[in-house]
Amino acid sequence: MSAKAIVCVDDEALQLLALKRELRLALGGRYIIETALDADQAISLMDELEREGIEVALLITDWLMPRVKGDELIRLARESRPGLQAILITGQMEDEVRRHCAESGDILSILDKPWRKQELLEAIESSEGDRARRSP
Amino acid sequence: MKAAQEERAVRRGHRSIERADLRLAAGYGLLVLALMLLVIAVSSTLFLRLQAEEEGRLAGAITTVLGESIGRISFSGKYQTRLLVEDMKVRVPELEYISVETLDGKIIAHSDSSMDDTSVALDRRKIAQKCLVAGSPVSEELRGHKGIVREIAAPYRGGIDNETIGVVRVGIGVSQERGRQLAGLVDLVLLVAFLGIFAIGIVLYMSKKFGGAMRSMALQLQGILDHSPLAIAVEDRDGRGKIQSAEFTRLFGQPGPERAVRPMLSSVLPSSTVGELESMDRLIGEGEGMAAKAIEVSLHGKNRHWQVSKFPIARDSQGRAELVCTLIRDDTEEENAEEEIRKLNAELEGKVAARTADLEESNRSLKRSNQELTRAMDELTTTQAKLVQSERLAALGRLVAGLAHEINTPLGAINSANGSVLAGLEDGIISFLWTARSFDSEEASAFMGLLRDCLKRAADLRSIPDRLEKKAVMAQFAERGEAIDPASADMIVDMGLQRSGTALPELLPFKDRARSLAALHEAAMLRQGAQIIKDACEKATNVVRALKYYSHREEEEEAGELCVKRELENLIALYRNKLKYGVEVVEDYRDEGIVVGHRDRLNQVWMNLINNALQAMGGQGKLGLGIRRSGDRILVTISDDGPGIPEDIRDRIFEPFFTTKPIGEGTGLGLDICRKILEAHAADISFATGPEGTTFVVSLPAALSAASEPIIGTEGGA
Numbered sequence: 001m002s003a004k005a006i007v008c009v010d011d012e013a014l015q016l017l018a019l020k021r022e023l024r025l026a027l028g029g030r031y032i033i034e035t036a037l038d039a040d041q042a043i044s045l046m047d048e049l050e051r052e053g054i055e056v057a058l059l060i061t062d063w064l065m066p067r068v069k070g071d072e073l074i075r076l077a078r079e080s081r082p083g084l085q086a087i088l089i090t091g092q093m094e095d096e097v098r099r100h101c102a103e104s105g106d107i108l109s110i111l112d113k114p115w116r117k118q119e120l121l122e123a124i125e126s127s128e129g130d131r132a133r134r135s136p
Numbered sequence: 137m138k139a140a141q142e143e144r145a146v147r148r149g150h151r152s153i154e155r156a157d158l159r160l161a162a163g164y165g166l167l168v169l170a171l172m173l174l175v176i177a178v179s180s181t182l183f184l185r186l187q188a189e190e191e192g193r194l195a196g197a198i199t200t201v202l203g204e205s206i207g208r209i210s211f212s213g214k215y216q217t218r219l220l221v222e223d224m225k226v227r228v229p230e231l232e233y234i235s236v237e238t239l240d241g242k243i244i245a246h247s248d249s250s251m252d253d254t255s256v257a258l259d260r261r262k263i264a265q266k267c268l269v270a271g272s273p274v275s276e277e278l279r280g281h282k283g284i285v286r287e288i289a290a291p292y293r294g295g296i297d298n299e300t301i302g303v304v305r306v307g308i309g310v311s312q313e314r315g316r317q318l319a320g321l322v323d324l325v326l327l328v329a330f331l332g333i334f335a336i337g338i339v340l341y342m343s344k345k346f347g348g349a350m351r352s353m354a355l356q357l358q359g360i361l362d363h364s365p366l367a368i369a370v371e372d373r374d375g376r377g378k379i380q381s382a383e384f385t386r387l388f389g390q391p392g393p394e395r396a397v398r399p400m401l402s403s404v405l406p407s408s409t410v411g412e413l414e415s416m417d418r419l420i421g422e423g424e425g426m427a428a429k430a431i432e433v434s435l436h437g438k439n440r441h442w443q444v445s446k447f448p449i450a451r452d453s454q455g456r457a458e459l460v461c462t463l464i465r466d467d468t469e470e471e472n473a474e475e476e477i478r479k480l481n482a483e484l485e486g487k488v489a490a491r492t493a494d495l496e497e498s499n500r501s502l503k504r505s506n507q508e509l510t511r512a513m514d515e516l517t518t519t520q521a522k523l524v525q526s527e528r529l530a531a532l533g534r535l536v537a538g539l540a541h542e543i544n545t546p547l548g549a550i551n552s553a554n555g556s557v558l559a560g561l562e563d564g565i566i567s568f569l570w571t572a573r574s575f576d577s578e579e580a581s582a583f584m585g586l587l588r589d590c591l592k593r594a595a596d597l598r599s600i601p602d603r604l605e606k607k608a609v610m611a612q613f614a615e616r617g618e619a620i621d622p623a624s625a626d627m628i629v630d631m632g633l634q635r636s637g638t639a640l641p642e643l644l645p646f647k648d649r650a651r652s653l654a655a656l657h658e659a660a661m662l663r664q665g666a667q668i669i670k671d672a673c674e675k676a677t678n679v680v681r682a683l684k685y686y687s688h689r690e691e692e693e694e695a696g697e698l699c700v701k702r703e704l705e706n707l708i709a710l711y712r713n714k715l716k717y718g719v720e721v722v723e724d725y726r727d728e729g730i731v732v733g734h735r736d737r738l739n740q741v742w743m744n745l746i747n748n749a750l751q752a753m754g755g756q757g758k759l760g761l762g763i764r765r766s767g768d769r770i771l772v773t774i775s776d777d778g779p780g781i782p783e784d785i786r787d788r789i790f791e792p793f794f795t796t797k798p799i800g801e802g803t804g805l806g807l808d809i810c811r812k813i814l815e816a817h818a819a820d821i822s823f824a825t826g827p828e829g830t831t832f833v834v835s836l837p838a839a840l841s842a843a844s845e846p847i848i849g850t851e852g853g854a
Contacts, residue, residue, distance in 0.1 A: 012545060013600050014675075018552035018668050021661060025559050032622070035600060048603060064541065067754060091544035113541075113548035117555050 165336025283311030
């Protein structure tokens with residue numbers, strides 16, 4: 001079984017550190033938790049991980065970021081990895097985008113800040129189930 | 137065209153007057169001439185006859201004397217007679233001839249001796265007979281080859297009985313006399329002719345000079361007739377036209393001495409009209425001073441309305457009109473216009489009535505709609521108030537949406553960090569203590585040193601560990617032939633131990649390196665969690681404070697002296713994590729910027745302006761910060777090299793709730809708040825913008841105690 005990684009993206013360092021700690025505590029044994037401050041970093045990080053033979057299992061990203069927003073990042077990441085699961089965490093999101101994301105079904109879950117740990121973990125678990133179903 | 141015609145008519149008029157003048161003068165002149173010639177003829181005839189009689193009488197007397205003489209000498213014989221005759225002829229040169237004849241016409245003696253003893257020519261015997269019958273001399277003029285000769289025949293007596301025995305015939309030449317008389321006569325005729333011509337000139341001159349008034353009157357009359365719109369005609373008793381206006385001629389043609397006016401009218405006008413005119417003539421004939429009538433005429437297929445008047449110009453001694461003037465005025469247009477006016481007036485009354493009714497109606501409807509408008513106005517006012525209210529609510533909604541993000545983000549971090557801290561306290565602290573208990577003294581002192589170091593570093597949240605760093609750490613251990621698990625490598629990078637400057641294996645002199653690292657990490661993460669909570673709380677507090685400031689509920693804090701330079705440096709330190717990628721900060725502090733004010737509020741201004749600048753450059757570019765002094769003002773400049781503020785929104789950027797940012801990125805209150813804060817500090821804000829970027833300049837009053845010297849060089853390295 002190859003190593004799996006969860007990539008967290010947020011332009012707010014504070015946020016990113018908190019998320020990373022939380023996930024590491026809860027899932028540290030099962031996933032490598034990696035962080036990126038923006039979309040460019042996130043893409044190059046995922047490429048890097050894959051070169052090292054680590055599978056990117058999940059992308060957890062903030063929506064409101066400078067330049068490239070969360071939904072756009074998910075779309076970019078999926079260009080080279082079509083099956084990538086993604087979770088959006090957002091403090092505030094334009095209603096239009098939220099509706100569009102929800103309707104497209106591309107995104108596993110949209111979580112509002114402040115997120116509840118339980119909610120997040122459930123979303124991550126559902127991604128595991130989903131992935132298991134897709135690759136029997 | 138018409139003017140030319142009139143012009144010709146006028147000239148024609150003038151010519152006719154001149155012709156009249158000329159005829160007058162010629163008439164007078166010829167009359168004078170004729171009279172003079174008559175006088176001359178009569179007087180010269182009388183004169184000539186008198187002279188001839190005189191001549192005859194004298195010649196008779198001479199002839200008688202001559203006859204007596206001849207009678208006396210006739211006894212002396214033919215010869216003696218003939219001598220006398222010859223002698224007489226020689227002595228009296230006027231005598232053309234002398235002839236002594238017998239009763240039966242035999243010439244006894246003749247001044248021309250060749251004629252002696254011949255018979256008198258038959259045609260010349262008559263005069264001898266005449267004088268014999270009369271017994272006295274008879275005179276007669278003869279025209280012969282020698283000119284005019286007056287021949288006188290007288291009987292002469294002789295013998296004892298003194299009987300008439302013959303006739304003495306004497307011829308006296310009068311050619312010369314006659315010639316003189318004729319010359320005188322010719323002179324006289326010439327004189328008379330000259331006088332006649334002179335008389336003509338005089339008359340012409342007189343008529344010109346003294347006929348001026350007449351002439352002027354004639355011209356005036358002619359002018360009037362030529363241009364009058366009236367048809368005017370003057371006719372004499374027999375109905376012959378004398379003068380007429382151009383209009384009359386136009387209507388009926390040119391009358392004249394031979395053309396009576398009446399038939400002309402009859403040829404043009406319908407008989408009923410002519411009858412009416414005749415009845416008017418009768419009225420005039422009966423002695424009326426004036427007859428007038430309005431008649432309808434159909435002329436050239438058109439109905440005309442005429443006012444016809446007739447009046448006598450002159451009457452004779454019996455009171456009959458000698459000259460009658462007819463005036464015709466065509467008032468069809470006037471009549472039509474009047475008719476039109478009457479019609480219009482009638483219509484106007486109707487219209488006015490209708491319009492008045494309309495006006496009353498529209499007045500009523502105006503009143504109605506006025507009431508409706510008033511009602512609508514009231515409704516609008518209410519709606520407007522509602523709109524203002526809902527606009528406020530919308531603004532509030534936007535504000536809340538923005539604030540939600542600003543508060544939710546730190547709340548998420550707090551919540552997440554707090555979860556980690558709780559977990560750390562529950563499990564980590566125990567394992568930490570267990571690990572600590574197992575250390576020997578050497579390990580313990582190394583651990584204490586590292587712990588202090590890690591705790592300190594954990595308080596600095598600006599560094600986010602990088603995957604490359606982790607790889608470098610693992611490489612470092614591999615070089616030494618030591619293995620390290622990725623989890624331990626993660627911990628090292630999380631704590632930033634690789635940046636301590638000491639080689640990692642030496643830095644971690646623990647028997648159980650993994651466990652020791654985990655213990656250190658536990659402590660560091662607790663510290664970091666606490667720091668995250670602290671920073672996030674501060675952020676949330678700032679947001680709430682901004683809101684409070686906006687709602688003017690913040691309690692007044694004490695204003696004090698502060699150094700803008702220090703505040704900007706602190707802010708830049710806080711922004712480091714945002715500035716990490718691609719933003720170059722260019723600081724140009726030429727003054728400490730000592731001002732009096734509220735630190736937090738001014739910091740809000742700098743933060744806002746820096747935020748805007750970063751947003752304008754899209755996270756990449758040059759952020760310029762500057763302080764300089766200008767007189768007693770401190771100028772703080774914050775600039776970016778972004779694309780500039782679009783021209784159409786430059787005037788609006790200070791409006792409350794005006795934002796170009798998507799929801800969540802700004803409330804639209806930033807610059808409005810900035811301005812309010814600066815106004816409270818007697819400061820003002822301005823900006824310059826263009827394609828090279830935007831520079832905001834804040835001008836604050838310098839604190840009175842502040843040194844005015846520039847500080848370049850003293851703290852240039854700051």
